[in-house]
Amino acid sequence: MSRLLIENIIFAVKIVVIFGAVLTAVPFMVLLERVLIARIQQRVGPNRVGLDFIPGLGFLKGKFIIGGILQAFIDGAKLFLKEEVRVRAVDPVLWRIAPLITLVPAIMILAIVPFGPPIGLNIFGDWYKIPLAITDLEVGILFYLAVTGVAVYGIVLAGYSSNSKYSLIGGIRSSAQMISYEIALSLSLVGVLLIAGSFSLSRLIGIQSEGVWNWNIWKQPIGAALFLIAGFAESNRLPFDLPEGESELGAGFHTEYSSMKFAMFFMAEYMNMFSYSAILTTLFLGGFYGPIPLPASVYAMIDQPIFGIVSGVGSAVIGVFWFSVKVFLLVCLFVWIRGTLPRFRYDQLMDLGWKVMLPAALVNMVVTAAVIALVAKPISAAPTPDGPALTIALLVAGVVQVVAIDRILTARKRRILGHAH
């Protein structure tokens, strides 16, 4: 077999494995969200559909999390079996493709996320280096921004094609929200790109290797915070779920959707959450690198070829482990913030987007560029971490910015409320 064919097969297998793994993770994310929100509200949470129907596991009945482990699958099955209600007044074509336009970009983002360091595979005597990412695009970040920009069309079209007032308002809100936050989202990444000198995600991870002190979050605290906030807005999660807004819009843009079409929107929300967590991990939290690097001798030992077929399994397992832990914690953060903050009012949302986040992103970009120019960072060919000088300079600049933003926000709050707090 030719090398090209084998590489294509490896490629296809990677797509299937990553796609399958992430799609399986979605029901568990739903369950995690329901359980965590329940605990925040001091409720018991889902514990009815567990594994206790299996003989011998009856003691699991009603236990925390385990007692409801199948809840998410049951919910999915329910959505599959639901009758699909289609209103006659909808625009049939747009109405059908809108959920797809929402779901597909959310999944496509995963194509560029590196889940772990590359492993070697011996097929018919040839060694293949397999990076644990579907692709490593040279323009990874641009791809990411382009794909997230498409996702909004699904929501807007869903709202427009439903021919319902609530849906339309939801779609309009969504488009306004996306325009406001997309800019801050893109600008918040500029700092990271300046530091890395590249759009490639593998390089962005490479400069964050060798320890927690090299992670980009220390160099770009403002960038990370803005990216996180914009991520909430882009994935329509509380506190920015105005397009859905149950209390004022019914269910917003997906009011007229039922059965699997609704499930696609639902899945897209959670896939978005996952994708944002994955990208945030990759860009700011060191990707698949652990907080403390193991000595090179340990890596040399655990990466020995096994049976002469695969090599690098040890570091791959460790990498996937740390990546999963970080994504899990970020998903928990998403849920935690949902459990804490109420929904923004529309004018507050616009205010935050245009008057706070956009200026903050611009200032951060200029400050980062200035600091990099002052510290005179050479763009190295190989992706290696920069010295501590740049980190310290950027950290100081970041802390100054955080304090300044805090002061400005507090002063604005006083002015808006009209009395001292």
Added chain:
Amino acid sequence: MLIDFIKGLAVTFKHIWKKPVTFNYPEVKRPQPAFYRGRHRLQRYSNGLERCVACALCAAVCPPEAIYLEAEENDPKRPVGAGERYARLYQIHQIRCIWCGFCEEACPEDAIVMGPIFEMANYKRSDFVCNKEQMLDAPDKGFGEPIVLKVNQPL
């Protein structure tokens, strides 16, 4: 401003580790306080005789007129109640009842009291008419002492 945000997150984070205030309802029922006004109970003396003397004060005081009773003379040889008369028929319409507890207060004999049962759903409207048999305490259960309300009892 950012400090306020972190404070808010800290509050919810603390709540995660607290014991849930809700119950696994069908298996675990919420314990009711002693003064809970649930389904009515008709009490007996410790020798098994009914306390009710069929004075009909409860029916008289009942604001929605949910109580209906028919009195009958006690047979001295085989007495049902402790007084001269007893209630041959004692019905409470649980849909009409407003659970005010006036019957409990009006009763001179402490015969009718309100218990802790709150699960009273039924399939037919006619099933909501509660008969004496459903409300009467078991004969071997003595409730000779008058009920003392413990108002500040913890749940």
